[in-house]
Amino acid sequence: MVLHSEQWLELRRFRALHEAGLSISEIARQTGLHRRTVRKYLAGDAAVAPPRPSPRAGTRVQVLSPFAHVIDAWLRAELLLKGTVIHERLVAQYGFTGNYQRVKLYLQEARPRIAAELGIGPDELAGLHRRFEVVPGAQAQVDWGDEGAILAHVGIGKVYSFHMVLSYSRDPFCCFTTGQDLSAFWECHRRAFAHFGGVPKSIVYDRTKTVVRRHVAPGQAVPLHPEAVAFAGHYDFDIDVLAAYRPTGKGRVERQVTIVRDHVLAGRGFASLADLDAAFMQWVPMRRARTHRTHGEVIGVRAARDHAALRTLPARPYVVAARHLRHVGKDCLVAYDANLYSVPARRVRHRQLVEVRATAATIAIHATVADQHGETLLASHPRAVGRGARIVDPTHWDGLPDGHTRSTTAGDTAAQRHRPAGGGNSPLQALLNRAAAAQVVVDRRPLSVYDQIAGTSPFTTTRSYPKGTTS
Template sequence: MVLDPHRWLELRRFRSLYEAGAMSLREIAKETGLNRRTVSKYLTGQAPVAPPKREPGTQPRQRVVDEVAPLIDAMLRSEILLKASVIHERLVQEYALAINYQRVKIYLQEARPRIAEELGITPGELAGLHRRFEVVPGAQAQVDWGDEGQVLAHVGIPKVYSFHMTLSYSRDPFCCFTTSQDLASFFDCHRRAFTHFGGAPMTIVYDRTKTVVRRHVAPGEAVPLHPEAVAFAGHYDFDIDVLAAYRPQGKGRVERQVLIVRDHVLAGRAFSSIEEMDAAFAAWVPLRRAKVHGTHGEIIGHRAVRDHMALRPLPKTPYVVAQRHLRHVGKDCLVAFDANLYSVPARKVRPRQLVEIRATKSQVTLHSAVPGASGETLLAAHPRAVGRGARIVDESHWDGLPTGAGRRTTTGDGPPPRRDQPLGPEAGSLQALLNRAAAASVEVGRRPLSVYDELTGTRPFTTNRVTKEPS
């Protein structure tokens, strides 16, 4: 059997796989649709190395991919960087075409540069390349969140998140787990990371998260930062670097770290608390630092020593970020925040009064908008509730409010029994029946409705209407 040039070129692509032992002759024959003897002939050197020439006047054999080539070209014209797996998936699902993925992939190697040239796209734009950057020790760290799902749902925690900070020079990692991504939790994780590394880097790279960026702006415009993020960065003396939109390559080192921690720390294990998850990461860190990193080629721990020594020292007092919100006081002296209720002293507030809530990761304080006689604004302080639907109440805050302990009821029309002379147990039900019968026999006065009309001065309603006859 003599192969046409297209089939020969296609078969030649499998030579390196066959020589390396990655694919057998049987697998290659199944993949190409050729006879196994033909595959063996051309891959073992029995056939000439040069491609066989087609006899004059004969047409090349039609390939399956040639039939859908116009459709693939149209997809590339709409999105030149469309992946081969996506194109193959759409051909199978949307057009019900039975075509081999490798044939689509091989066709794209020829078609993509051709379509790019038609569209006037340069090779650099086609490849979507980005410049790899390197930094000096202590110069940069990258931050990102990971969503770990319902790993603690069996203990009543609906969702767990992982916070990651990676030093860019050494790839030394930090990770901790939390149940919230709010402002207080976000920067509390920063403080824990700085303690773990022994200092703060000169710059931290973020994506456009709402805890750092106040709002999204058009490309090229200055990004407005969250005031608490600015204050936190000023206290620890680092710069905030916000990535451009749709540029995940800018913090690829920490994004890779999210996957590594998920595979090496969490996969295949069961936990019963956040503390156990943090302890599992702390136990894994020495193993990670003993590895030789595939990019910089050094042991991560040795390179991390230089990274840690170049970090900026931490201030003596930590900066505690607090969320600030205004809420109204309810008639029950409770204030709602984050789907939980917190009490305030009844003697210091009034219903519907506006109070300020300052919430950290572990504490919620409530403050009056107007300072008191002593200049203090603090009304109450509570530990922050975990989850939703909790009610955190200090019983002393309700001092002075009626408790309902003095309420009494009676079924008769006589004076209530004295507490020092209670009725006997044998007279309880009988006395109740007698009192009920006496109440039913009381005669009620009856008056005509006109009496009430006279008292109120209203005209009685009648159905007889008098009309005046015309004169």
């Protein structure tokens, strides 16, 4: 008689009771087995072993058996090779027909075995971390993505993607910028809060310089950037800074960076940052309609609960401006972030020190000393996109020489009126006639006149010699 697993477990459970004096009939009645079966397997000399079900057709052992040596070879070359990659390669290169779960179950057994063969201990296997879940509205995670030269064809050399993901629902937000400076970083936060309709109770960051003032040794308190403290205080959320080299602490947003890159950017062309932002917003409804593999719910349904638990946005936004000192050039232009911005020529001087206050959208240039009216603002411009741009307000150059008084002429009409007759028509004479000096009337007089003026004897060409000499 073949025992099922549940029946075998019941027999082991009641063996102690039989030894304690419980009758075979009572054991048979509780287990549902025949008394002879109970007597047979509870006999003192009978070896009780768990039943082994007969292998079924299509089990993972039979499906993966022809490919086991291939998987083992891949694991010996790269022990932490992902199961999805192994499944893709088996399908593409070897015609594997099984599903990913078969590969996943096999890797649970094969990976420790290969690690033991290679002499790799359990402590050396990377990627182990504690999974956590949060309640709605409790947490969001933030990260940057480097999208490279995706807009190089329109003159923008570098594009970055900012990501924020609500941890409970995995509802995403993404926008694209040309820089990762302080003003751009917190401006992206304001856009994310507007997208979600509220503020999470805490946000997880890695040790980026826009959040952390400086790096410290493990175990020490992390000093936060003053602007990060002010921004978090205004919007009423807590800053959670991860330990160094622990990207798994914000794995939800790390994964989101790759998802956006694959589903929004891959294989498409864009003409501006606005096109990139619009492409993401068009993809969001499709993302929210999917069932997430981890929490097993539709992302949009879970996101509704997440949004309802967020804190209310403050009535007044907090605008972060990066402040830098710069000198005014001779052309009344101030350089900032590889671009040039004009200031009024009547209010500045060459090499004057001014303060540039940069937000994600504007550049404001202020004097370091207020004028008689208490004003410091010199100029305000929209922030340039990319590098090498020159943003100029033409009125800022009022009063500077513009060359309108300069003039040229092809000849001197007054000199032409005094030109003597018979001047000749040769090309050289025509060239000489263009110069006013060529038209000066010169008197002709004999050389004797100059001798009389100087009081010298007349100049002669005959040389005289003393008497008695010969030439």
